[in-house]
Amino acid sequence: MSQIALELKDVQKTINKKEIIKGVSLTVRQGEVYGFIGPNGAGKTTTIRMIVGLMKPTGGDIKILGKSIQHDYKEAAQNVGAIVENPELYPFMTGMQNLKHFARMYQGITRERIEEVVSLVGLEKAIHTKVRKYSLGMRQRLGIAQAILHKPKVLILDEPTNGLDPAGMREVREYIRRLADEEQVAVVISSHLLSEIELICDRIGIIKHGEIITERYVNEDDSDAVEKKIKVVIDVNEPEDAMNVLKSMEVDVVQEGKQLIVQLQREEIPPVVKTLVEHHISIYGVTGIKATLEEQFLELTGGNVIE
Amino acid sequence: MSEYFKLLYNELFKIYVRKSTWAMYAVLTLLIIAPAVLILSFDDMQKEYTDNWREELQKENEEYQKDMAEMEESPGDFVEEYNSQTIAKNNYYLENDIKPLNYGAWTFTLENAGLVSVVSLLTIIIGAGIISNEYRWGTIKLLLIRPISRTKILLSKLTSVFLFALCTMIFLFLISLLTGAIFFGFEGMNPYYVVQTAEGFEHVRIVNEIFSEYGYKVVNLVMMTTLAFMISTIFKNSSLAIGIGIFLLLGGNMVVGIFSQYEWAKYILFANIDLKQYETGNVWIEGMTLGFSITMLMIYFVVFVVLSWLVFNKRDVAGH
Ligand SMILES: Nc1ncnc2c1ncn2[C@@H]1O[C@H](COP(=O)(O)OP(=O)(O)OP(=O)(O)O)[C@@H](O)[C@H]1O
Ligand SMILES: [Mg+2]
Numbered sequence: 001m002s003q004i005a006l007e008l009k010d011v012q013k014t015i016n017k018k019e020i021i022k023g024v025s026l027t028v029r030q031g032e033v034y035g036f037i038g039p040n041g042a043g044k045t046t047t048i049r050m051i052v053g054l055m056k057p058t059g060g061d062i063k064i065l066g067k068s069i070q071h072d073y074k075e076a077a078q079n080v081g082a083i084v085e086n087p088e089l090y091p092f093m094t095g096m097q098n099l100k101h102f103a104r105m106y107q108g109i110t111r112e113r114i115e116e117v118v119s120l121v122g123l124e125k126a127i128h129t130k131v132r133k134y135s136l137g138m139r140q141r142l143g144i145a146q147a148i149l150h151k152p153k154v155l156i157l158d159e160p161t162n163g164l165d166p167a168g169m170r171e172v173r174e175y176i177r178r179l180a181d182e183e184q185v186a187v188v189i190s191s192h193l194l195s196e197i198e199l200i201c202d203r204i205g206i207i208k209h210g211e212i213i214t215e216r217y218v219n220e221d222d223s224d225a226v227e228k229k230i231k232v233v234i235d236v237n238e239p240e241d242a243m244n245v246l247k248s249m250e251v252d253v254v255q256e257g258k259q260l261i262v263q264l265q266r267e268e269i270p271p272v273v274k275t276l277v278e279h280h281i282s283i284y285g286v287t288g289i290k291a292t293l294e295e296q297f298l299e300l301t302g303g304n305v306i307e
Numbered sequence: 308m309s310e311y312f313k314l315l316y317n318e319l320f321k322i323y324v325r326k327s328t329w330a331m332y333a334v335l336t337l338l339i340i341a342p343a344v345l346i347l348s349f350d351d352m353q354k355e356y357t358d359n360w361r362e363e364l365q366k367e368n369e370e371y372q373k374d375m376a377e378m379e380e381s382p383g384d385f386v387e388e389y390n391s392q393t394i395a396k397n398n399y400y401l402e403n404d405i406k407p408l409n410y411g412a413w414t415f416t417l418e419n420a421g422l423v424s425v426v427s428l429l430t431i432i433i434g435a436g437i438i439s440n441e442y443r444w445g446t447i448k449l450l451l452i453r454p455i456s457r458t459k460i461l462l463s464k465l466t467s468v469f470l471f472a473l474c475t476m477i478f479l480f481l482i483s484l485l486t487g488a489i490f491f492g493f494e495g496m497n498p499y500y501v502v503q504t505a506e507g508f509e510h511v512r513i514v515n516e517i518f519s520e521y522g523y524k525v526v527n528l529v530m531m532t533t534l535a536f537m538i539s540t541i542f543k544n545s546s547l548a549i550g551i552g553i554f555l556l557l558g559g560n561m562v563v564g565i566f567s568q569y570e571w572a573k574y575i576l577f578a579n580i581d582l583k584q585y586e587t588g589n590v591w592i593e594g595m596t597l598g599f600s601i602t603m604l605m606i607y608f609v610v611f612v613v614l615s616w617l618v619f620n621k622r623d624v625a626g627h
Contacts, residue, residue, distance in 0.1 A: 015625075052452040054624040077454040084452075088445030092325050101320070104313040105453040146449065 005186030012059035035201035036190040043210040044190040081152035087143025091132040136163035235285035318467035399508040411494035415487030423524035435548035540615040
């Protein structure tokens with residue numbers, strides 16, 4: 001396993017006697033993309049503010065590559081890049097002036113590096129336009145550009161796909177994946193868009209009321225689904241015949257046009273298909289549908305209700 | 308060290324890239340040129356002395372005396388004082404055989420010392436915005452996640468406010484000199500000039516006089532700007548800081564006036580801001596000395612900066 005890049009140990013935050021974060025612990029390894037999901041007001045942004053040093057935790061510790069953000073601020077902050085909430089940049093400056101401004105706050109960021117980042121986020125055409133005239137998506141891209149300028153080892157993105165068009169989202173997703181895979185960057189992404197998270201993350205943590213209530217690998221759910229029934233869609237030409245066969249096998253089945261939706265356990269799939277074939281029913285497709293993260297999320301958090 | 312220069316560059320860049328800053332300079336330029344036009348259109352405000360200046364001065368004195376005699380019945384204090392002062396000054400010229408300096412660029416620049424208050428006002432506006440604007444724009448979040456301590460960021464901001472003041476003072480000086488030269492001509496590289504001091508009249512270099520006049524007013528600029536900087540850092544609100552800063556810039560004397568009968572009034576900041584009181588000998592409150600005032604000013608300055616620093620360093624950067 002690769003080295004731990006980001007570590008939160010029992011991090012707490014109390015504001016005005018209200019416990020907003022109640023002991024969050026998590027670790028993100030180099031090259032891992034961690035999805036941070038939770039309903040509105042769960043404490044995602046607050047946790048992120050503490051990771052980047054904007055807020056001081058009232059308890060616990062946060063370490064970036066082993067350096068505490070509270071006690072070794074400079075060394076820790078050196079390796080962090082972030083967008084916190086909306087990508088707010090200087091509106092009266094051009095995109096380039098904004099990037100140069102932040103580049104001056106690090107050692108040794110070259111002109112070439114700035115240009116490389118600009119083309120990575122696809123802002124070449126608009127980079128000399130004032131940020132005031134940018135669309136939300138363009139500001140989001142510039143926000144990502146300033147976050148990765150100094151090649152941080154830990155990248156924190158608070159809702160980075162907010163405001164991006166589908167093509168933009170895909171680009172960002174691919175870029176984040178590449179950063180993680182090729183440059184071993186540890187990435188933390190918070191989002192409401194669960195489908196987005198599912199596509200890029202290796203692991204997700206669900207936070208609610210300031211606590212992480214569950215943490216899992218994105219492709220882990222197959223294993224604990226052994227006992228569970230999976231939805232299987234079977235495409236056939238003669239749905240009525242197939243229905244009769246399936247009913248005689250005593251399985252749960254619903255017909256939808258030429259598709260049959262069957263609830264099966266994993267091991268039951270091959271015998272069912274075999275039986276259908278033996279009854280001379282032509283099968284055009286068998287698709288298993290995983291319960292989406294979205295459904296699990298709603299199940300876990302009890303719906304998107306702010307309490 | 309180079310890191311600090313880069314921070315200063317950033318801060319100055321953010322000040323000077325904005326159009327509102329240039330609008331300030333436009334207003335300041337207008338405030339320099341407009342009086343020049345006025346003075347030029349009122350011919351008698353710029354007395355020209357020829358080689359016959361001894362007779363001209365004597366004639367002037369006679370006229371002033373006649374004026375004062377006529378006004379015996381309804382004496383206007385101000386006019387009388389002005390006239391008798393001018394007579395005394397003219398006599399000083401005659402006794403010491405000094406030809407009075409004709410009106411020109413240097414004299415005009417000296418008279419513009421009043422515009423240092425405008426520079427103070429602009430600096431207060433910049434100083435009050437330099438931190439609170441970052442909160443307003445939301446950029447504070449991007450500024451404070453860099454591997455640079457908050458202390459350094461705060462100091463670079465305060466320093467760049469004073470650099471702005473320095474640039475603006477130089478601008479005021481040069482544009483005044485240039486405008487004066489264009490409208491009234493140039494009196495020479497380093498002319499002498501007669502001023503009134505506590506001990507009577509003195510013949511001094513006008514450049515020294517300009518520096519001391521501007522210099523005395525800069526004390527107020529520095530103190531009120533630092534105060535506004537502190538208020539805006541603590542309350543994240545530039546309007547409040549600008550309001551208080553400008554009010555005290557113009558009305559600080561009043562505060563001292565109200566409490567002047569008390570012994571502790573000398574510890575009030577505003578009693579110590581006008582260092583010219585020690586040159587003219589017209590000390591506000593008995594027992595105050597130059598050393599005392601400078602010590603008090605330094606204490607106030609340090610307190611303002613330390614309070615800003617404590618709040619800025621400790622504070623959580625949460626929503627707006
Ligand atoms: N400065 C603050 N003072 C007091 N309470 C705060 C402060 N900032 C946040 N909170 C509270 O902390 C809780 C968590 O807020 P946070 O912004 O971290 O949520 P979030 O998970 O980012 O939500 P969202 O999905 O809406 O962005 C909320 O209940 C909020 O009201
Ligand atoms: Mg949030």
